[in-house]
Amino acid sequence: MRLFLFRRLLLAILVCLTVLVISFTLTRLSGDLAASIAGPNATASDIAIITRNYGLDRPLPVQFFDWAGHAATGDLGRSFLYHSPVRELIGARLPVTLTLGLTGLAIALAVSLPLGILAAAREGTAIDRAIMLVALVGQAMPSFWLGLVMIIGLGLDLQWFPISGVDTWQGYIMPGIVLAFSAIPALMRLTRSGMIEALAADYIRTARAKGLSRTKIVFKHALRNAAMPVVSIAAVQLGFILGGSVVIEAVFALPGIGYLAWESITKNDFPVVQAVVLFLAVIYIALTLLADMMNALLDPRLRG
Numbered sequence: 201m202r203l204f205l206f207r208r209l210l211l212a213i214l215v216c217l218t219v220l221v222i223s224f225t226l227t228r229l230s231g232d233l234a235a236s237i238a239g240p241n242a243t244a245s246d247i248a249i250i251t252r253n254y255g256l257d258r259p260l261p262v263q264f265f266d267w268a269g270h271a272a273t274g275d276l277g278r279s280f281l282y283h284s285p286v287r288e289l290i291g292a293r294l295p296v297t298l299t300l301g302l303t304g305l306a307i308a309l310a311v312s313l314p315l316g317i318l319a320a321a322r323e324g325t326a327i328d329r330a331i332m333l334v335a336l337v338g339q340a341m342p343s344f345w346l347g348l349v350m351i352i353g354l355g356l357d358l359q360w361f362p363i364s365g366v367d368t369w370q371g372y373i374m375p376g377i378v379l380a381f382s383a384i385p386a387l388m389r390l391t392r393s394g395m396i397e398a399l400a401a402d403y404i405r406t407a408r409a410k411g412l413s414r415t416k417i418v419f420k421h422a423l424r425n426a427a428m429p430v431v432s433i434a435a436v437q438l439g440f441i442l443g444g445s446v447v448i449e450a451v452f453a454l455p456g457i458g459y460l461a462w463e464s465i466t467k468n469d470f471p472v473v474q475a476v477v478l479f480l481a482v483i484y485i486a487l488t489l490l491a492d493m494m495n496a497l498l499d500p501r502l503r504g
Contacts, residue, residue, distance in 0.1 A: 316391025
C-alpha cells in the first residue's frame, strides 16, 4: 500500500509540474504582456518601463522558476486588474465555486443512481434503452447551450429561478443542474454496469433462492457492492465539475473562481490566469489521488 501511495504521489507531483509549465507557456504565447498591461494608448516608453518593472525582459526560464518558487510558498502574485494579491481573490471567490460544484455533484448523484439502478434492474428492456439514450444525450449536450436554454426557459419565461448571481440559494439551482449534466452519464453508466455485475453474482442467486424480495435483493445486497466504485469515481467527477465552472459561472455571472478566470483571460491578467489554472489543477489532482486511494482500499488487486 505504501508503494502504491508513493507512486501515485510522484505521479501527482509530475502532473502538477506539467500544469505549471503549460499554464506559464500559454500566457506568454498569448501576446505582448507588457503591451496588454499598458493598454492601447500606451507609448513605447511606457511599455518598456512596464517590461522592466514586471521583469518581463528576463529570460523565460528565469521568469518561470521565479514564479514557481513563489507559488510553492503560497505567493501567487498580484492581479493587474484588481491590484490585489491573487491568493486573496481566489480565497474570496472559492466558497461560491465549491458550493456550486457540490450542488452539481449532489444533483448528479441524485439522478444517476436511481436511473442506473432502474436500467440494471430492467436490463435489455425499453426502459434500459431509454435511460441509456438520456445518458448519451447528456454526454453530447454542450453545457453552455443548456445553460442559455435554462436561462431563457426557466429564468426569463417562467421566472422560477434567478438568471444570475447567488444572492439566494436558488441562484445555484440552474448552474448546478447544468454542471450535473456533465457528470450524470458517467455515473449512470457506472452504476448500471456495477448493478448488472452484482445482480449476476452467486450471493444474489442464493438470496433469490432463499425467497428474498426483489426490492431487498437490489437495495440491500446488490447496491452495497455496486455503489463502491461510484463513490470513488464521484471524487473525480467533482474535479471535472469544478473545471467546468469556468464556462458556467461566466454564463450565469456567478462571482466564483471560474468567472474570475474568465475576466482575467479577457483582460490579460496573466497572474490570475496562471494561479486559477494551477489551483483547479491541484484540486483535480488531489481528488483523483483520493479516488485512487479509495479504489485501492476497496480492491486490493489495484495495489500491485
